[in-house]
Structures are given as C-alpha cells and as structure tokens.
Amino acid sequence: MDLNFEKALDLLGPSLLDGIGVVLYITLVGFVGAMILAVLIALGRLSKNKVLRGILGVVIEIVRGTPLLVQFFYIYFVVPALVKGVADMMGYISYFSLSAETCGIIGFSINYGCYMSEVVRSSILAVDPGQREAGLALGFSERKVMLHFIIPPAMRNSVPVFGNYLVMLIKDTSLLAMISVQELLLRTKTFASQTFLTVEAYTILALVYLVLSIPLSQLSRLVERKLNKG
Numbered sequence: 516m517d518l519n520f521e522k523a524l525d526l527l528g529p530s531l532l533d534g535i536g537v538v539l540y541i542t543l544v545g546f547v548g549a550m551i552l553a554v555l556i557a558l559g560r561l562s563k564n565k566v567l568r569g570i571l572g573v574v575i576e577i578v579r580g581t582p583l584l585v586q587f588f589y590i591y592f593v594v595p596a597l598v599k600g601v602a603d604m605m606g607y608i609s610y611f612s613l614s615a616e617t618c619g620i621i622g623f624s625i626n627y628g629c630y631m632s633e634v635v636r637s638s639i640l641a642v643d644p645g646q647r648e649a650g651l652a653l654g655f656s657e658r659k660v661m662l663h664f665i666i667p668p669a670m671r672n673s674v675p676v677f678g679n680y681l682v683m684l685i686k687d688t689s690l691l692a693m694i695s696v697q698e699l700l701l702r703t704k705t706f707a708s709q710t711f712l713t714v715e716a717y718t719i720l721a722l723v724y725l726v727l728s729i730p731l732s733q734l735s736r737l738v739e740r741k742l743n744k745g
Contacts, residue, residue, distance in 0.1 A: 523715035527706050531723055534699040538727070541616060541698070542685045545623030549684075550677070552628030554666070557635035578629040584690050586626055591618040591694045615696045619688070627680055634676045638669035671742050678735025682728050689724075699723060 559571045578586070591613065598611040613621070642665050650660035692701035699720055707716040 518715055519712065520715045520719070523706075523710070523712045524719060526710065526712075527703065527716055527719060530702045530706065531699060531719070534697065534702045535723070535727070537616070537696065537698050538685065538688045541619050541623070541688055541691070541696070542681070545620045545627070546681055546684055548620060548624030549627035549631055549680075552624055553631035553635050554670075556628060556632035557639060558661070560632065560636050561639060575629045575632065578626055583622065583626050583687060584693060587618060587622045587690060587694050590622050591615065615691065615694045618694060619691045619696055623684060623687070627684060631673075631677065631680055634673050635669060638672045639665055641672065642668050674742055675735065675739045678732065678739070681735065682731050685727055685731065686724060 556571055556575070559567050562568060595611050595613060602611070646664045646668070647660055650664040651657075655663065688696075688698050689700040691698050692704065695701070703716050703720040707713045710716070
C-alpha cells in the first residue's frame with residue numbers, strides 16, 4: 516500500500532485550518548455557556564425552593580440520561596418543528612430555524628452545563644462554612660456572601676475538572692459532523708471520499724486533535740499549579 520501523506524497534507528491542510536477555526540469557536544462559546552449555566556444550575560440546586568430544585572434535578576437526569584448526539588439531533592431537527600407547530604396552532608405564520616453551529620453551541624452549553632453543575636455544587640458545599648459566617652459577620656447579605664466568599668474558592672477548586680471537560684468538549688465537536696457542521700471530521704470525510712487517501716486523511720485528523728487537546732491539558736495543569744501556589 517502506497518501512502519502519500521505529503522500530498523494529503525497539501526490538499527487537506529487549508530480545509531483543516533478552516534475547520535480548526537470552527538472547532539475553536541464552538542468550543543470557546545459552548546464552554547463559556549456551559550460554565551455560566553453550570554453556576555446557575557448549581558445555585559438553583561442549592562436554593563431553598565423545593566420546586567426549583569426538583570425541576571432542575573429532572574432536567575439534569577434527562578440530559579445526563581440521553582446521548583449528546585441525540586440532543587444535537589433534537590435541537591437541530593425537533594425544536595424548530597415544535598416552534599413552528601406551536602406558532603401554527605396559535606394562528607401565526609412563522610419560519611424558525613437554527614444554524615448547525617448554533618445548535619452545536621446550545622447543545623454543548625446544556626449538556627456540559629448540566630455535568631459541570633454537579634462539580635460546582637459539590638465545590639460550593641466543600642467550601643469552609645467559616646467563609647459564609649465571616650461574610651455575614653462583616654454585614655454582607657447572603658447573595659453577596661455567595662458571590663464574594665463562596666463562589667470564587669469553589670470555582671478555583673473546580674479548575675482541574677473544568678480543564679478535563681474542556682478537552683472532552685473539543686474532541687466531542689466531531690459529533691457535529693452528523694448535523695452538517697463544517698468541522699474537522701466532516702471536512703476530512705469529504706476529502707477522503709473524493710481522493711481515496713483514507714489512511715492519510717484520518718491519520719492527519721487524529722494528529723490534529725492531539726495537537727489541539729494536549730496543549731489544553733498542559734495549560735489546565737499549569738493553571739492548577741498556579742492556583743495551588745496562590
């Protein structure tokens with residue numbers, strides 16, 4: 516079997532560079548959305564409102580109990596159909612659609628947000644109760660105590676786990692090929708089917724994911740060490 520990695524890299528390289536931009540964009544926006552959602556869900560789960568806690572618990576179980584790929588399909592195909600159906604029932608003529616990239620960002624934000632919320636919640640519970648008591652003794656309200664005394668150390672303790680989730684997210688972007696996002700896998704699959712350089716194309720793809728993932732893992736460890744020293 517003759518392999519021509521140089522030719523494959525020359526032909527596939529520019530397309531993969533564009534795909535890397537798409538992957539990094541979706542990863543960054545999706546991860547930020549997941550972090551925001553994780554904090555909100557964690558706070559909701561720790562609230563005194565039993566109804567809110569129950570609803571969030573059900574949502575988390577649904578999200579964690581269904582595959583991420585199915586969630587992408589649901590957001591991409593089902594949600595627009597449901598919105599249009601409800602609009603038709605109410606007598607409105609509407610056209611509603613979501614781009615594939617937007618569906619990916621929403622899917623990652625919800626899925627990873629639910630998983631990461633448990634990390635945030637456990638980190639908040641692990642914060643020394645003396646932090647809260649000190650804040651209240653200084654005259655801060657419960658909300659400000661949570662914002663200034665509880666959440667910062669909790670988020671700092673969550674950094675190592677968040678780093679792992681970030682690496683997982685950047686690899687999970689390959690699932691977006693199934694809803695036609697022009698990310699790395701879909702570009703490579705198209706290239707391989709047109710040129711029959713299958714071995715070369717998918718080997719290069721694997722190396723690209725390694726190049727993206729390994730520095731993120733190292734950066735996560737570096738941040739963790741800096742925070743521990745601090």
